[in-house]
Amino acid sequence: MIFVILKDIAILSAISTILALVMVLAQRWLSNYGTCKIDINGKRDVSVIGGSSLLSSLSEKQIFLPSACGGRGSCAACKCKVLSGGGPVLPTERPLLSKEELSAGNIRLACQVKVKSDISIEIPSSIFNIRRYHATIAEIIDYTYDIKGITFKFDDGEKIDFLAGQYVQLETEPYPEMKQRVVRAYSISSKPEINDALQLIIRYVPDGICTTWVHKYLKVGDKVSLTGPYGDFYLRETDADIIFVAGGSGKAPIKSILEHLQIVGTTRKMTYFFGARTVRDLYLTDEFKALEDVFPDFKYEPVLSQPDPNDNWSGKTGFVMPYFKETIRDPKNTEAYLCGSPGMINAVTKALMENGLAKEKIYYDSFG
């Protein structure tokens, strides 16, 4: 009796095993679409193994589209724009798309679209490629008496993919005066070509929770956590002339943009106004002056508002605004990138518009 049962179980298992084997082989050979490239918002490419849904391919790459039903095609939360490579709209998607979306033809459910070839999609930049990174402090440089450059090295294997000019959020660890954790945003000052580490430039703000922690407690070897990259302040790829205006730690994103341009090369006319009070607020001056020889048409202009008589300052003085007029050669073909306090952004934006720049060509990162 027991043998009969065992025999029956064995046969049933054999049948199941054979069929499972066939399926595994079929998966291996038939749904092997090789490596497919997903182009996201035209800004970033990720390579995935083809054959699975867009939703799961993206989440493998830590890009999380919202999804409430878990990819069964019933909640429609994972709607996104598929510009090419998605095939026709499937009958499983139709009931969940509005008339307008159907006639547009490129709004799709990411859980139903399968990645079988190179595909290009558009998703809200707020959700695209943001994630948490774990990092160790690798280096702390004193740029000035109150500005430090801090290099964060990611723990093994973690890589960041950002656009020059974007920022990350740094989470503080508790320290004696402050038991709570806070999160503060800082622009990345290293170039995007370095993806296993990044540098932030942080200025000490008296009584600032995060800056006090960074300046007084953070030391090489400490472990911290960052999220990002965030922000739509990044270099636009056009041929227009560029004016950069940023002082203090606002130099960070501009440094990232210029170092990135140094690698990809550019012939654009660029001028960087670095506003500061005195000579002791200047930093990385030699490095930025050296860039004038690297680019065909680049000027680095530190402008001091209150130069100390002992400094023997021979450069530009006062505010940066009066110097725009002589710099701009064609206001219609000039972009501006500003980084600084809201007051500075407002004043500079106003001056740039008075010089004929279009509002939408003035990009800024404002921090309090």
Place this chain on the structure above:
Amino acid sequence: MDISAFVLFWAAIFTSNILLTNFLGMCSYLSVSREVESSFGLGIAVMFVLTVTAALNWLVYNYVLVPFNIVYLQFIVFIIVIAAFVQFLELVIERYVPALYYTLGIFLPLITVNCAIFGVSLFMVIRDYSFLQSIAFGAGSGLGWLLAILMLAAIRRKLKEKLVPTGLQGVGISLIITGIMALAFVGFSGIVQIQ
């Protein structure tokens, strides 16, 4: 069973329509019949899968289940075979005929759990069909199912502009219509008996 495969094929379509006389495969029949286009797609898919799984299950039954004396496991085995085949078919279509995949392929997962498919495999065993008869019966049942869902879809299209009592809207009226259709099909049943 002493009946020619040819007769069986036609009988399965008209006199013993799997959907209208046995009421098998109702779930997808009711839910997909809202549109003629998708009804046709699902119908074709059902027909193809029915034909092939009837043949496969016949082979499995007669060359595995009977020799090893495990006929009592036929329910489980048939379902596994159907599921595996449908999955396999989906992969093949998706890979080699993408155009077909977009019209038919997406219905395949629905078919895995379609009772008409399973029902045909069981009837084939109960009625002791030969290999050829099984294929004919499978193909005929599939075609009959396609016919039935197409008719319902066509009627439901007309129904969209008609006033249907609130309580009967949707599935309710569809079931009533199916019943009336079944009556018409039962009218053929005197021509040939396959039970």
